Amino acid sequence: MSAAKRARRVALRAAAGVALCAAPLALATGCKRTGASTTSQAAEASVAPAPAPSPAVDPALNRGGTTPHDTPPIADPLLAQAEAVMRKADPGFDRFEVNYVVGDLDRDGRDDVVIEYGIGDEGAMRHVAKSVRVLLARAGRLQLQPDQTDRFADCPAVREIRDGGLWADGLEACMLPFPRTLAYYQFEWRDGGLRRVAQEDPAQRIRSRLQAMRDTLLAGKIEALDDRLRPGPMPGDAEAPAPDRLFAEAGHRRGFVDAVGALAQLPLQRVERSGGDLLSAQADGPHGGQRRLQIEPAAEGTATEAGRYTYVVDARAYLDWPETGGVGYRTVWRLIEGDLYLERAEEVDTESSER
Structure with missing residues (x-):
């Protein structure tokens, strides 16, 4: 798979109202403009392809961002104001990729803006840090706050402002x-700065997402899990495939709910393997079988395609439970951008179901 196809999703320069369709990554004729993450989404508008961008904003040279690689943000007055404030503070802030998220961060009822942008040496083709x-809404204008980068232990990737909080990821390296x-x-x-209130590593995220699916099934909201039963995220302009029928069968629902519940409080043990270590927890199940959760970090460069985009896979989770007649059932989940997506579901031999 080529480097371009393995891109998580490439961020473009956030120039309001400008469409950039770089040939190396343009997967369809023309581009669509979509809004940044805001509390009120703007409508999409189609635009014609623009001339090739300069190297400083060529998406083929600025990979590793958090927005789809051929969808620059739609014109937005608040983002335009944020850009103007940032340009006074740092005229070259948008020389590399820029990502904006908008929402009420300080719970005062007004939209604020958080900006994540790449930084690098003069003349460099891509960023080396972020x-x-x-920018908080104050008296009809945006007020720039002190730099918050040191609040992140890893390379920051802001995702959204929701419920009065900023949700963000820590990436392994900004240069990759x-x-x-x-x-x-x-x-x-809080107190004039970002304060971390929660953190999960990939294994913890997998377990919390499995528990959330269990809660949804127990509430009888099976259709609410349709997005989880596809192989990856579905961009809004993509035709989503039909979800897997995994939870249409009562036996599979019961097996999943029982397995996640039984394993929830058990510690994960490291299992050494020649192909790479994994984390595992298991508990006795019915019919003489085992309920088992195994978490396997994805190899570097592991990715999956969804719609017109390609996403990095951070880990895989294998959840097994026993059924009748010496047969078990296995579900394999991909962790992509913090959510689980079903890769496959299949019957397995309960006596040889180790990864």
Whole structure:
């Protein structure tokens, strides 16, 4: 798979209203403009392809971002104001990739803006680090706050502002074109700065997402899990495939719910293998079988295609439970951008179901 196809999703320069369709990564004729993550989404508008961008903003040279690689943000007055404020503070802030998220961060009822942008040496073709800045709504204007980059232990990737918090990922390295995610963070704005209030590593995220699916099944909301039963995220302009029928069968629902519940409080043990270590927890199940969860970090460069985009896979989870007649059932899940997506579901021999 080529480097371009392994890209997580490439961020473009956030120039409001400008469409950039670089030939190396343009997967369809023309581009679509979509809004940045805001509390009120703007409508999409199609635009014609623009001339090739300069190297400083060529998406083929600025991989590793957090927005689809051929969808620059739609014109937005708040983002335009944020850009103007940032340009006064740092005229070259948008020389590399830029990602904006918008929402009420300080819980005062007004939209604020968080900007993550690449930084690098003059004349460099791509960034080597990233900076995070917060702009809070104050008296009809945006007020730039002190740099918040040191709040992140890893390379920051801001995702969204929701429920009065900033949700962000910690990537393994800013210099890598296709970085894996090392941690998932939730921040709140307290005492003039971002304060980390929650953190999960990939294994913890897998377990919390499995538990969330279990809760949804127990509530009888099976259709709410349709997005989880596809192989990866579905961009809004993509035709989503039909979800897997895994939870249509009562026996599979019961097996999944029982397995996740039985394994929830058990510690994960490291299992050494020649092909790479994995984490495992298991508990006795019915019919003389075992309930088992195994978590395997994905190899560097592991990716999956969804719609017109390609996403980095950070880990895989194998959840097994026994059924009748010496047969068990296995579900394999991909961890992509902090959510689980079903790769496959299949019957397995309960006596030889180790990874």
